[in-house]
Amino acid sequence: MASVPSLASTVQQRLAEALSAALPEAGSADPLLRRSDRADFQANGILALAKKAKGNPRELATLVVAAIPANDVLKEIEVSGPGFLNITVTDRAIVDTLAARAADDRLGVPYNPDAGTTVIDYAQPNVAKEMHVGHLRSAVIGAAMVEILEFTGEKVIRRHHIGDWGTQFGMLIQYLIEHPHELDHKEGEEVSGEEAMSSLNRLYKASRALFDSDEEFKARSRDRVVALQSGDKETLALWQRFVDESKIYFYSVFDQLDMEIRDPDVVGESAYNAMLDETCRLLEESGVAVISDGALCVFFDDIKGPDGNPTPLIVRKSNGGYGYAATDLSAVRDRVGNLGADTLLYVVDARQSLHFKMVWETARRAGWLNDKVKAVQLAFGTVLGADGKPFKTREGETVRLVDLLQQAVERATAVVRDKDEERGQLTEAEIVEHGRQVGIGAIKYADLSTSAVRDYKFDLEQMVSLHGDTSVYLQYAYVRIRSIMRNAGDAKPAAHPELELAPAERALGLHLDRFAETVAEVAESYEPHKLAAYLYQLASHLTKFYDQCQVLSASNPPEVVENRLFLIDLTARTLHQGMALLGIRTPERL
Template identity: 90%
Template sequence: MASVPSLASTVQQRLADALSAALPEAGPADPLLRRSDRADFQANGILALAKKLKGNPRELATQVVAAVDRGDTLQEIEVSGPGFLNVTVTDRAITETLAARAADDRLGVPYNPSAGTTVIDYAQPNVAKEMHVGHLRSAVIGAAMVEILEFTGEKVIRRHHIGDWGTQFGMLIQYLLEHPHELDHKDGERVSGEEAMSSLNRLYKASRALFDSDEEFKARSRDRVVALQSGDEETLALWQRFVDESKIYFYSVFDKLDMEIQDPDVVGESGYNDMLAETCRLLEESGVAVRSEGALCVFFDDVKGPDGNPTPLIVQKSNGGFGYAATDLSAIRDRVGNLAADTLVYVVDVRQSLHFKMVFETARRAGWLDERTQAVQLAFGTVLGADGKPFKTRAGETVRLEDLLDEAVDRATAVVRDKAAKVGLSESEITENGRFVGIGAIKYADLSTSAVRDYKFDLDQMVSLNGDTSVYLQYAYARIRSILRKAGDRVPAAHPELELAPAERALGLHLDRFAETVAEVAAGYEPHKLAAYLYQLASHLTTFYDQCQVLSDENPAEVVENRLLLIELTARTLQQGMALLGIRTPERL
């Protein structure tokens, strides 16, 4: 189905046509329309036109009002202040627009006409290491942006740049070579993520203890790093066992997060090994990078250390080893050259901003990024504890991500169970809904905060039925589904001839904003704006319930059907919006 024009776009076009008709000397002009608290919309563009035409803005505004084709859309246009236009749309226009959205599978959200290919780099755990709370934001924010961009028509390629290379693997591989059964599984036995991580932890601690106490083992481990980097088959086979065991663990954690990770999307640091030498050669030959004290470096005028001297991006160390920069630059070459990406999005901690600023600028100087291909860091802040400091256990250790998710599900299940008797939920529904509510609570708390800001992790608040939480939105959705089940043979239907109550108008006008909100969120990589929209939608719904009964026998059938249309469209918008954030909406809560 063709996309449904929003009321905002219809009003914008009517005013633009009126501007051209009333003030042809101004040429094509933008009314600068925005949503307003004083009316439904306010147009501010006439002030700028008045300066250009050297005219009185109120007089010009009056001319424009006289030229507007109101049709069935515009109820009132009032000149306000120094030349603003306050615009009120008709109830008929609201209902007809909502009916068109309700008839569309995509709720009137158009595909982006300039959609291209985006590679999103997110969810980057490290091989042979436990995932902790610091891995949460990259995974949750990245997964939401994947869903949002794909919904707008973008081709999205997922990339999980796992830490699967480096000197620590010499120690691990050498230990496994000398203790070959440490990662063995019984034939046909399915290993859980917890068991896989337990094996890796045990092996890491044992190999570290030997490395620190045995000089000969330490020497063998360092030789093993050389063998790994030179592609020795036996060494690579053992390295692969660590990667495979770690994936069992990673995937179990992502499964708890209700996120799907596909094997082909996991391209770690090792995936770019064959490109590193060429990346360095291209940078040196083009003069983008220069040798400084034996290292290959890129310098920047605006990046200086505490001593005031330039701080370079080191692409290759003086001993010939490659740093993160070489891998990140090689990844850019691959993503632009082989994957044909128009946009590269990196969902990475804000503390790495300087590194990525230098990497992106180096890639631009080398010609791997240009005006047609951009790279963006979607930087995120830190998860804080209740004390406002980085989230730690009471013992001062980093919080394991699995423990956090399990506790959220436990708390949420208690909340669900508390109300389960009223709804008649079975034990299996309580368990499933507890998972959806708990994981949704964590995701929403993260996504409802601007990514770059730190946020406090407060599980009690996250699973609260009141306030700006996912549970509030999930209950709003479930309540609508309950009403629709009770409606019996009364079905949602549009009645444009009806006058709308103030709460109906407010809810309808907010529903009309869904498409523009999705477009804004996709363009700016700002999922928190979608979360804010959904919370406001649920708040409008609460006001609507207080003021407008839906299934009252005292209401004419037309009023009941029109209100059923309103709440059904609200439910579908909540469900679609939450799905874009990676959050489930149970039918009964």
């Protein structure tokens, strides 16, 4: 379908034409249009134009208003202050624009004409280790950005850079060699994620205890690291068993999070082993990296340690081992050179900012990043407990992610059950399923409604509340609309541009018009909290609409009922689409 213009773009065009007519020497001038609380829109561009033309801005503003021909879009234009234009659009323009959006499956959201290829690095668990609350944000924020970017036409390549390499595997593999049945399963038995993690935890604790107490086992484990890094087939086969067992667990957790994770997208540290040597060689030959105290390092003028000396990025250690920098730089080479990325988007903890700043500057010096390829960190803060400190159990342990998800689902299921006792509309299976959707949605929304870089408090009671800025509030807004639509009988949604709109109808309609520009802005700035804020404001406008405008009232003329059904139906579709972009489901009944 052809692009659906927003009210903002239509008003922008009308004003630009009037500016050119009133001040021809200005050429194609930008009226600097923005949405306003004082009117529907405000144009601020005349002040700069008047200054450039050495004219009076109020006089120029008056000329611009006079140059606008009679039309069915602009209802009123007021010259305010030193030359601002306060613009009110017609009710007809609002309904006509929304009708065009309603006829579009994409609700008027255009494809980005400059779409390219983004490789997004998110959800990075570690092999043979349990996922904890610290893994939540990368997964949730990354998955939302995948949906948003793909919806705007970007080619998105997912990368889950799992921790699947390192010295700890020498200890684990050696223990498995000496205790060969520790990861065995009964033939034909389906292993749950919890069972897989339980086996891995048991093996890790036993191997660590032996490593710490037995010097001969420690020596054999270190030899096993050398065998792993040199590609010994038996060692690699056993390493793969740990990876496969961990994937059973990973995938079960992501399934609980209602997130898709595909095997080809899991490309861990080990995937770049074959590139590490060459990465170091290229950096050294080009002079980007130098040998310092036996290590291959990259130095930066503006990065110094507490002692005032330069802090380098260590690409290869003095003992010949490779650090994270070598792997991350090799990943940059792969993602740009082999995957054809225009953008590298890393959803990683804000505390890693300095590391990635150094990696990317090194990649730029080496020519692997340039003006045509950008690297961006979508940095996120910490999940805090009610005490404002990093979220821990009462015993001071890191909170297991599966426990967190289970608590949210149980609390949400109780809320859904209590709510349904008033009406008795849901079966037990529906209560359980909807409780899952509400609980997981609550966790995701609490994360996504906060600016990613900020820390946020994990407050389960607030997250599953029916009131305030929560996903449950948005889900119930959607459910309420679906209920009205089911009770509408023969009345169908239909746009009636000829009707005069009530204030609450206008406010709802104008906010619906902002959906496309909000999605585009979020995709460009990587700020999903702005989409969450838009959806909460939409649900709030809907609440005011209900308070002031009855939909299915016998006293309303049929065209008023149809127009109001049209407005709430488009609101439901917008809520549904917006929540889906955040990875949150919208049940039909609650």
